[in-house]
Amino acid sequence: MADDSLSLTFSALADPTRREILARLAQGEATVNELAEPFEMSLQAVSKHLKVLERAGLITRGRDAQWRPCRLETAPLEEIDRYRRRLEGRFARLDEELRRMGKNHE
Amino acid sequence: MSDLKVVVEPGRQDVVMTRTFDAPRELVWRAMTEPELVARWWGLDETTTVIDRLDFCPGGSWRFVEREDDGQEYAFHGVIHDVNGPESFTQTFEFEGMPGHVLLERHSLEEVDGRTLYTSLAVFQSVEDRDGMVASGMETGAGQSMDRLEELLRTLG
Numbered sequence: 001m002a003d004d005s006l007s008l009t010f011s012a013l014a015d016p017t018r019r020e021i022l023a024r025l026a027q028g029e030a031t032v033n034e035l036a037e038p039f040e041m042s043l044q045a046v047s048k049h050l051k052v053l054e055r056a057g058l059i060t061r062g063r064d065a066q067w068r069p070c071r072l073e074t075a076p077l078e079e080i081d082r083y084r085r086r087l088e089g090r091f092a093r094l095d096e097e098l099r100r101m102g103k104n105h106e
Numbered sequence: 107m108s109d110l111k112v113v114v115e116p117g118r119q120d121v122v123m124t125r126t127f128d129a130p131r132e133l134v135w136r137a138m139t140e141p142e143l144v145a146r147w148w149g150l151d152e153t154t155t156v157i158d159r160l161d162f163c164p165g166g167s168w169r170f171v172e173r174e175d176d177g178q179e180y181a182f183h184g185v186i187h188d189v190n191g192p193e194s195f196t197q198t199f200e201f202e203g204m205p206g207h208v209l210l211e212r213h214s215l216e217e218v219d220g221r222t223l224y225t226s227l228a229v230f231q232s233v234e235d236r237d238g239m240v241a242s243g244m245e246t247g248a249g250q251s252m253d254r255l256e257e258l259l260r261t262l263g
Binding site for chain 1 (some may be wrong): 237246
């Protein structure tokens with residue numbers, strides 16, 4: 001099993017519960033209790049998911065505050081997002097080309 | 107609005123991509139297979155695509171060069187394995203900057219209500235090759251907005 005950072009990101013994102021946790025954190029910081037609320041699972045189970053996300057660099061947790069609020073870190077996701085945006089650019093140019101070809105066709 | 111979907115499942119050796127084009131299949135096929143048309147969209151925003159060769163037939167070879175304004179070049183080449191126009195073609199793909207990391211691609215076009223659904227399946231030789239490809243060779247991205255992040259999470263879901 002590869003342990004490079006992208007593989008860690010991918011395996012962290014593979015789980016639907018973890019994706020929901022990230023979607024929640026995209027709205028702002030939250031404590032473990034707040035993150036656990038929508039799920040029917042123990043705080044321990046949620047903590048396990050948070051550890052996986054933390055290891056993948058997808059979240060960081062406050063050190064000082066008693067509740068150690070979780071915060072989303074977007075850097076690992078940007079790698080995947082950049083790949084997607086590059087493809088978007090390519091296909092947008094193809095759209096343009098197809099419009100041009102369609103006009104000549106008429 | 108683009109409906110691009112990119113599926114990069116953890117631990118797998120493939121990338122599956124779908125995208126609808128608002129044009130008849132014959133037109134999309136031509137844009138994807140005729141050299142002078144391919145040159146107009148294949149590269150990046152900031153590069154010029156030079157089609158060194160594209161012999162679009164089974165066994166034919168292709169080589170594209172991406173040229174940046176400062177003269178920096180990136181070349182890609184492969185062999186066309188089969189051509190089933192205007193439905194699909196299969197080819198190999200190799201970035202000359204990373205020789206030996208060859209992938210196999212199948213590109214398919216399906217007509218749906220006068221529009222064309224494009225599906226591409228790329229199979230890499232290892233999970234590491236695939237993850238490396240997704241992570242590398244990307245332009246410097248602007249800072250990511252929360253909107254884009256949410257969209258990204260939806261596409262991954």
